[in-house]
Structure formats: C-alpha cells, structure tokens
Amino acid sequence: xxxxxxxxxxxxxxxxxxxxxxxxxxxxxxxxxxxxxxxxxxxxxxxxxxxxxxxxxxxxxxxxxxxxxxxxxxxxxxxxxxxxxxxxxxxxxxxxxxxxxxxxxxxxxxxxxxxxxxxxxxxxxxxxxxxxxxxxxxxxxxxxxxxxxxxxxxxxxxxxxxxxxxxxxxxxxxxxxxxxxxxxxxxxxxxxxxxxxxxxxxxxxxxxxxxxxxxxxxxxxxxxxxxxxxxxxxxxxxxxxxxxxxxxxxxxxxxxxxxxxxxxxxxxxxxxxxxxxxxxxxxxxxxxxxxxxxxxxxxxxxxxxxxxxxxxxxxxxxxxxxxxxxxxxxxxxxxxxxxxxxxxxxxxxxxxx
Amino acid sequence: xxxxxxxxxxxxxxxxxxxxxxxxxxxxxxxxxxxxxxxxxxxxxxxxxxxxxxxxxxxxxxxxxxxxxxxxxxxxxxxxxxxxxxxxxxxxxxxxxxxxxxxxxxxxxxxxxxxxxxxxxxxxxxxxxxxxxxxxxxxxxxxxxxxxxxxxxxxxxxxxxxxxxxxxxxxxxxxxxxxxxxxxxxxxxxxxxxxxxxxxxxxxxxxxxxxxxxxxxxxxxxxxxxxxxxxxxxxxxxxxxxxxxxxxxxxxxxxxxxxxxxxxxxxxxxxxxxxxxx
Amino acid sequence: xxxxxxxxxxxxxxxxxxxxxxxxxxxxxxxxxxxxxxxxxxxxxxxxxxxxxxxxxxxxxxxxxxxxxxxxxxxxxxxxxxxxxxxxxxxxxxxxxxxxxxxxxxxxxxxxxxxxxxxxxxxxxxxxxxxxxxxxxxxxxxxxxxxxxxxxxxxxxxxxxxxxxxxxxxxxxxxxxxxxxxxxxxxxxxxxxxxxxxxxxxxxxxxxxxxxxxxxxxxxxxxxxxxxxxxxxxxxxxxxxxxxxxxxxxxxxx
Numbered sequence: 001x002x003x004x005x006x007x008x009x010x011x012x013x014x015x016x017x018x019x020x021x022x023x024x025x026x027x028x029x030x031x032x033x034x035x036x037x038x039x040x041x042x043x044x045x046x047x048x049x050x051x052x053x054x055x056x057x058x059x060x061x062x063x064x065x066x067x068x069x070x071x072x073x074x075x076x077x078x079x080x081x082x083x084x085x086x087x088x089x090x091x092x093x094x095x096x097x098x099x100x101x102x103x104x105x106x107x108x109x110x111x112x113x114x115x116x117x118x119x120x121x122x123x124x125x126x127x128x129x130x131x132x133x134x135x136x137x138x139x140x141x142x143x144x145x146x147x148x149x150x151x152x153x154x155x156x157x158x159x160x161x162x163x164x165x166x167x168x169x170x171x172x173x174x175x176x177x178x179x180x181x182x183x184x185x186x187x188x189x190x191x192x193x194x195x196x197x198x199x200x201x202x203x204x205x206x207x208x209x210x211x212x213x214x215x216x217x218x219x220x221x222x223x224x225x226x227x228x229x230x231x232x233x234x235x236x237x238x239x240x241x242x243x244x245x246x247x248x249x250x251x252x253x254x255x256x257x258x259x260x261x262x263x264x265x266x267x268x269x270x271x272x273x274x275x276x277x278x279x280x281x282x283x284x285x286x287x288x289x290x291x292x293x294x295x296x297x298x299x300x301x302x303x304x305x306x307x308x309x310x311x312x313x314x315x316x317x318x319x320x321x322x323x324x325x326x327x328x329x330x331x332x333x334x335x336x337x338x339x340x341x342x343x344x345x346x347x348x349x350x351x352x353x
Numbered sequence: 354x355x356x357x358x359x360x361x362x363x364x365x366x367x368x369x370x371x372x373x374x375x376x377x378x379x380x381x382x383x384x385x386x387x388x389x390x391x392x393x394x395x396x397x398x399x400x401x402x403x404x405x406x407x408x409x410x411x412x413x414x415x416x417x418x419x420x421x422x423x424x425x426x427x428x429x430x431x432x433x434x435x436x437x438x439x440x441x442x443x444x445x446x447x448x449x450x451x452x453x454x455x456x457x458x459x460x461x462x463x464x465x466x467x468x469x470x471x472x473x474x475x476x477x478x479x480x481x482x483x484x485x486x487x488x489x490x491x492x493x494x495x496x497x498x499x500x501x502x503x504x505x506x507x508x509x510x511x512x513x514x515x516x517x518x519x520x521x522x523x524x525x526x527x528x529x530x531x532x533x534x535x536x537x538x539x540x541x542x543x544x545x546x547x548x549x550x551x552x553x554x555x556x557x558x559x560x561x562x563x564x565x566x567x568x569x570x571x572x573x574x575x576x577x578x579x580x581x582x583x584x585x586x587x588x589x590x591x592x593x594x595x596x597x598x599x600x601x602x603x604x605x606x607x608x609x610x611x612x613x614x615x616x617x618x619x620x621x622x623x624x625x626x627x628x629x630x631x
Numbered sequence: 632x633x634x635x636x637x638x639x640x641x642x643x644x645x646x647x648x649x650x651x652x653x654x655x656x657x658x659x660x661x662x663x664x665x666x667x668x669x670x671x672x673x674x675x676x677x678x679x680x681x682x683x684x685x686x687x688x689x690x691x692x693x694x695x696x697x698x699x700x701x702x703x704x705x706x707x708x709x710x711x712x713x714x715x716x717x718x719x720x721x722x723x724x725x726x727x728x729x730x731x732x733x734x735x736x737x738x739x740x741x742x743x744x745x746x747x748x749x750x751x752x753x754x755x756x757x758x759x760x761x762x763x764x765x766x767x768x769x770x771x772x773x774x775x776x777x778x779x780x781x782x783x784x785x786x787x788x789x790x791x792x793x794x795x796x797x798x799x800x801x802x803x804x805x806x807x808x809x810x811x812x813x814x815x816x817x818x819x820x821x822x823x824x825x826x827x828x829x830x831x832x833x834x835x836x837x838x839x840x841x842x843x844x845x846x847x848x849x850x851x852x853x854x855x856x857x858x859x860x861x862x863x864x865x866x867x868x869x870x871x872x873x874x875x876x877x878x879x880x881x882x883x884x885x
Binding site for chain 1: 656657658774777778781786787788789790791793794797798799800802803805806807809812814815816839841842843846847848850851854
C-alpha cells in the first residue's frame with residue numbers, strides 16, 4: 001500500500017492524497033499524509049440507524065464521502081462590498097489530488113455528480129479537475145446496509161480508475177490497472193502476476209458479495225416501474241414516510257445529493273454569499289416567499305425517492321442517483337430503511353417482472 | 354485551470370421606478386450594452402447583504418448609447434423583495450446576473466394566433482411578448498390578451514394596458530375579481546375569459562402566467578376548449594438560488610425550473626403539472 | 632439611527648447577554664440606539680421604538696397586558712429565545728403539579744394572575760421575527776440587526792441541528808454511540824455544540840415542528856426509548872424547552 005502511494009507520488013509530481021482518514025472517532029474523508037492514517041485495521045458495522053467501528057480490515061465508509069471534498073458543506077462563492085464590487089470571486093484552482101482507497105460506490109457517485117455539476121458549478125469543477133489519479137478499494141465483503149450490486153455500482157469497478165485493489169484477506173492485496181497511469185504504477189512496483197488460486201478466490205468473493213446484496217433488491221427496473229405508477233398516490237407516500245421526521249440526515253450523507261442553498265452573511269464592511277448544503281427532506285425545500293411548493297413532508301420524501309430512482313437517470317443520461325452505499329439507512333436516526341421501503345413499493349404496486 | 358464563476362454580479366444602476374399596484378413597483382435598470390435577453394427569461398437581482406431573488410424581465414431590453422435598459426416588476430413578498438420595494442429607488446445600485454432560463458417560444462408562435470393569459474403579477478414576464486408582437490406585428494396572427502387581477506388597482510401597467518387593444522388584430526379582455534364603480538370590464542376570474550377567446554384553436558399557441566392555482570384552472574379550461582397540451586405554455590415559479598441548474602432547489606420532477614424553464618409546455622410537464630407537491 | 636428596546640419578561644437574561652455582545656460591534660452601535668433596557672438604561676419607560684427584543688415567555692396577566700401595550704408603541708417585535716417562541720424551560724411546570732403559593736410566589740396576587748402554562752409571545756401579540764435559542768446566538772443577532780438595518784431580514788431556513796452537525800462532519804452521537812440526541816427534531820442555529828462534545832442535543836433551540844405531527848414525534852420518541860431512555864424522561868426532554876409546540880402536536884401530557 002505504501003509502495004502504491006509512493007509510485008503515484010513519483011509519477012504524478014507530488015499530488016495530495018485524499019481518502020478515508022482515521023481520526024479520534026470514525027474515519028472521515030480528508031487529506032491523507034501517511035499510510036498510517038488509512039483505516040486498514042478496522043471494520044465498520046452498519047445497521048439501520050447504527051454505526052460502529054471494530055477491529056478488522058473491512059472498512060467501507062462513514063457518513064463522510066468524497067462529496068465533502070468536491071462539493072464542501074459550505075462554499076464561499078462571492079465576497080462583495082456595499083458598493084457591489086466583487087472583493088473575491090471565491091473560486092480558486094483545485095489542488096492536484098489522488099483519490100486513494102475510495103469505494104466503487106464513491107466512484108459512481110462522482111460520475112453522477114459530474115453529470116450534474118461538472119463545468120457548471122465552479123467550486124466542484126475546480127476541485128474535480130484537480131483529481132489526477134484514482135485508486136479504488138473494491139469491496140469483498142459489503143457492509144450491513146450496502147446494496148451497490150442491486151443498483152449496478154459495485155462491488156468491483158471496471159472503468160474510471162487508475163488502480164483498483166481488493167483485500168482478499170488482511171495481508172493479501174490483489175491489484176488491477178484501469179488506465180495507462182495505473183499500468184505504469186503497477187509495473188514500477190514490480191508485482192507478480194496473481195496465480196489462478198488468487199484470481200479464483202477473488203471471483204468467488206465477488207460472487208458472494210453480489211449475491212448477498214442482490215437479495216435485498218432483486219429487480220431494480222421493476223421497482224422503478226412501480227414508483228412511476230405511484231407518483232400521484234398521496235396515501236402511499238404518507239404511509240411510507242410516516243416515521244420520517246424530515247431531519248435531512250439522509251441528504252447530507254448521500255454522496256450524490258448536491259442541493260445547496262445560498263446564505264448571505266453580512267459583516268461590518270462586506271458581505272459573503274455562501275452556498276450551503278440543504279436537504280430536500282427539510283422544510284425549507286420548496287419554500288418560497290409567500291408560498292410553499294412541498295409543504296407536506298410526504299411530498300419531500302417522495303421527491304427524494306423519485307429523484308434518486310427516476311429523475312437522476314433523466315438528468316444524467318441514465319445514471320441512477322442511488323449508488324447503493326446504504327449511508328441513508330445507516331445514518332437515519334430513526335433507522336428508516338430505503339430498501340425495505342422499495343420492497344413495500346413492490347407489494348403495493350403489483351407490476352410485472 | 355480556474356473555472357469561471359457564474360455567480361459574479363454586474364453592478365447595475367436603477368434609473369427609474371414606477372408604482373404599479375399596492376406593494377408592486379417597476380424598476381428600470383441600466384446595464385452594459387452587451388446585455389440581451391429573450392421574453393420570459395429572468396435575472397437574479399442581488400441586494401447587498403440580503404440576498405438574491407429571481408425576477409422575470411418585464412420589458413424587451415432596450416439599447417441606447419453604451420447601455421442597455423431592462424425593466425423588472427417586483428412585488429414585496431419576502432425578505433429581499435421587501436427590501437427592494439422599501440429601499441431601492443432611482444439612483445440605487447443593485448447586483449444583477451442573467452439572463453437565465455428558457456423563455457416563451459415566440460418563434461413557435463410566428464405565423465400563428467397567440468393567446469396571452471395572465472393573472473396579477475403574472476403579466477410581468479408576458480409584457481415583453483406583447484411588445485415583441487407589437488413591434489413585428491405581421492409575423493404573428495391574431496393576438497388575444499386576457500388579463501385579470503383581484504381588483505382593478507392590482508392590475509399592472511395601467512398606464513399602457515388599454516393601448517394593447519389598439520395593437521392591430523388584437524383583442525384585449527380584462528377582468529377583476531371584485532366589482533368597482535369605475536370598472537367597465539368583466540367582473541369575475543380571469544379564467545372566465547377563456548370562453549371569449551377568439552383565435553384559430555388548431556393553429557395557435559397560448560402563454561399562461563399567474564398563481565399556480567389559476568394556471569391549473571386555465572389549463573383545464575383551455576384543454577376543454579380544444580387546445581392541445583403542446584400548444585399551451587406556462588411560466589413556473591420555484592425556489593431558485595443559482596439560476597444555472599446546479600443548486601437543485603428549483604427541481605420539479607427531473608426538470609431544473611431555472612434552466613429547463615421557467616417556461617414549459619403542458620405536454621413537457623405531463624403529470625408534474627397536476628400532482629400537488631411533486 | 633434606529634431606536635432599540637430590550638424588554639425582559641419571564642426569562643434568565645442569557646439572551647440579553649448575547650444581544651449586548653452584538654451591540655458592541657462598531658457598525659451596529661453606529662446604527663442603533665438603545666432607548667429602553669431595564670438592566671442598563673435608567674429610563675423605566677419609553678414612548679416608542681423601531682425595534683424591540685422581547686426575551687422570555689408570558690407567565691402573568693400583568694406581562695400580557697404590558698406586552699399588548701408595547702405592541703402599540705413598537706414597530707417591529709423580535710421574539711427572543713426559545714422561551715419567547717415555545718415557552719422555554721419554565722414551561723416544565725405545566726407538566727407538574729403547579730401551585731404558585733407553595734413556590735413562594737406573591738400570595739397577595741390571585742393565583743389566576745399567574746399562568747400555569749407559560750405562553751409564547753405569539754399567543755399574546757403579533758410577532759414580526761423570531762430568534763430561537765437558549766440562549767440565542769450573538770452571531771444570529773448581529774446578522775439580524777445588520778440585515779434589518781439594510782431593509783431586509785435573514786432568509787428563513789428551517790433545519791435541524793443535524794444539518795449543522797453533518798456539515799461540520801461530526802460523527803452522529805445517536806448512530807455511533809447510541810446516545811439519546813434531540814438533534815433530529817431541534818431547530819438549528821447553535822452550530823451543533825453538544826454533539827461536538829460527544830453528547831446528545833437536549834433541544835434548547837426548540838422543536839423543529841414544521842412537517843412534524845404527533846405520530847412522527849412519537850416514532851422518534853420510540854427510538855429514544857430503544858436507546859434506553861425511560862418514557863417520562865423522553866417526554867420531559869422533548870417538551871423541556873418547547874412545551875407549547877409539544878402540546879400542539881401531542882396534546883397536554885400529564
């Protein structure tokens with residue numbers, strides 16, 4: 001792992017490394033300064049409304065994600081004087097960075113955000129253009145709330161990376177290149193070609209991972225058809241969102257949620273315009289002076305669900321807004337389970353397979 | 354490479370203010386000459402320290418010398434519009450960026466009849482349409498203007514409204530929800546006027562703007578009168594922050610109203626137009 | 632120069648400290664003058680003011696009458712603090728066996744003069760703006776005063792403490808440690824102070840009631856119960872600062 005990092009450093013001219021970093025509590029997406037900061041010796045245990053770090057070697061992710069870097073929670077987009085002169089345009093060049101040890105779901109989420117924000121949102125664009133390398137950790141054992149295989153975003157990657165690795169066990173790393181840079185890196189590392197014993201084991205583990213997740217949501221297209229048919233059913237959405245309290249946690253932890261609100265801060269002699277994450281589950285979403293377009297919580301819950309499964313594909317040329325990371329399930333304080341709700345969709349709306 | 358910041362503002366001088374109705378004023382802004390906009394588009398107007406509001410452009414941009422002038426009609430409803438109405442006057446500065454969005458499909462209306470249907474402040478984004486038809490009158494067929502407000506004093510552009518009737522081949526129908534002694538037009542809802550529309554239904558387009566409930570009633574009645582859903586266009590209001598389709602707060606189904614709209618045909622909107630809160 | 636009054640009813644002056652802190656800013660001091668404030672300005676009466684911060688909840692008939700009179704003389708009233716918005720911590724008495732006499736309150740007064748349930752300001756007078764918090768946050772006061780002077784107001788954002796907690800990147804204490812936390816149903820504005828120290832939010836900014844109903848509050852309470860919080864405690868916890876809203880959603884809970 002250390003070698004991998006060093007080779008990237010050499011080849012790409014000392015970039016910054018960004019990944020899940022061990023801290024005093026749980027790992028968050030941040031700058032990695034040394035290999036010891038990587039969460040290599042811990043596992044997460046994830047259940048609806050529950051997250052725990054234990055000893056192990058299967059860290060998937062936390063509430064944090066690459067979104068924290070690419071589309072930060074608060075972005076100053078303009079500083080302005082009382083006479084309307086721009087003091088600071090707020091946009092600076094992105095740092096040259098390598099994403100290190102991100103998961104397949106994270107990578108897919110970036111692909112989704114690219115379709116919405118790249119070359120349109122200045123902060124995202126600057127940071128995104130600075131990403132010069134991608135190292136992915138494939139997931140050999142998905143977490144308790146993961147379902148990436150059901151939404152075609154994992155547990156392994158096929159494109160959009162330089163190097164991907166899989167941890168077959170605590171010590172054994174299987175690496176594959178995904179680009180010329182990746183091939184060069186692996187070559188300079190002087191690695192052996194993996195024997196069939198290892199590649200077979202890899203295939204088996206991937207197969208098991210996929211099976212375990214597919215069981216959770218066997219037929220995505222059927223669920224999408226059912227959702228389409230239920231869009232106008234107020235009764236259904238009220239029922240399914242009955243326990244939701246509109247706190248917005250699912251929005252903030254979702255690696256593809258991109259909505260921001262512009263806040264105006266005013267100081268003694270200048271004002272700042274700050275783009276701040278906002279959640280579509282919160283009451284503000286749809287509120288306008290003199291009215292509200294999504295006054296009831298069920299309307300916002302419906303938008304959240306339909307956006308992920310029906311509207312993102314229309315906005316991105318086919319990509320789902322859900323990457324199956326399960327964060328919305330884990331970090332929901334009530335423990336509401338999106339997958340369970342999708343199964344209920346199928347029960348209510350009997351659509352053919 | 355540093356990307357361009359789409360949120361930079363142009364400093365703009367207010368050169369004129371007209372009282373329109375209680376809590377409603379029209380402001381003339383002076384901009385650089387390179388500015389241009391289509392009918393139905395909007396600008397984001399920024400008031401120092403308070404924030405931005407999307408305001409529809411209510412006149413065709415007018416180039417004079419080294420400047421372009423545009424008008425905005427604003428109603429005091431929130432924190433920023435409230436400040437505009439109470440503080441902005443001739444000589445004030447405001448920040449502006451735009452124009453944004455997709456406006457009225459005037460080209461589609463060329464050679465066909467056109468119905469303009471507005472309620473209350475909904476006439477603001479449609480006024481440039483009327484002006485454009487007036488200035489290239491031969492390019493369009495018959496023009497019907499249907500406009501109403503809750504009472505006569507709430508009608509916009511009273512100083513020129515009746516002149517619309519003198520545009521050749523034009524029918525002007527006005528309404529007020531409440532009667533008043535000097536009111537000689539229809540008393541009732543503006544949607545009542547739909548039955549008096551006098552155009553070739555099969556070869557016309559309709560532009561509608563007003564409160565959401567009024568637009569729904571209008572569209573129902575228009576469909577009943579035989580207009581197809583791809584002939585009817587509405588201009589929608591939503592919470593809008595960025596104007597360029599990245600902040601996500603204006604989403605309606607898969608549309609970003611700020612970028613894909615604010616003008617949509619009813620056929621484009623499909624069920625989004627009818628399901629409350631979607 | 633705008634005339635400012637600071638009026639205190641049943642409250643602890645914690646919010647007033649925050650207002651004073653905001654008034655120390657040069658630009659704010661240059662634009663506002665304090666015309667009434669019992670703890671600082673000698674005058675005990677004032678004729679009129681552009682703006683009044685009213686701290687506290689209404690707990691006596693006398694206060695109610697004074698407020699109605701105030702409303703006539705002040706252009707803009709800011710309900711200041713969770714007490715003024717939702718009753719505040721003194722509302723807990725509404726859940727118990729309240730006898731004013733036994734608490735050493737003036738015996739001469741009729742007990743009907745003292746309200747069993749403290750009233751938020753908006754039950755008594757029209758309120759123009761509200762600042763939640765126990766206490767409120769000086770930064771919010773500064774923002775408000777600056778924007779008010781510019782002719783506007785801060786744009787309303789209705790969010791929970793979770794929004795601030797997540798934007799700060801803090802690990803959720805409820806999900807990671809099983810600590811009962813009211814963040815998910817509490818108005819934002821504090822910057823998620825308590826979770827940043829690893830403890831649960833106790834709701835001092837008041838219930839984020841928009842979109843909530845009794846069933847939703849109970850489903851959240853059920854979750855707190857699962858985390859080991861006894862029934863009585865969760866009721867006390869949720870209603871401690873926001874009794875008036877809590878009662879609206881769930882009815883009187885004794």
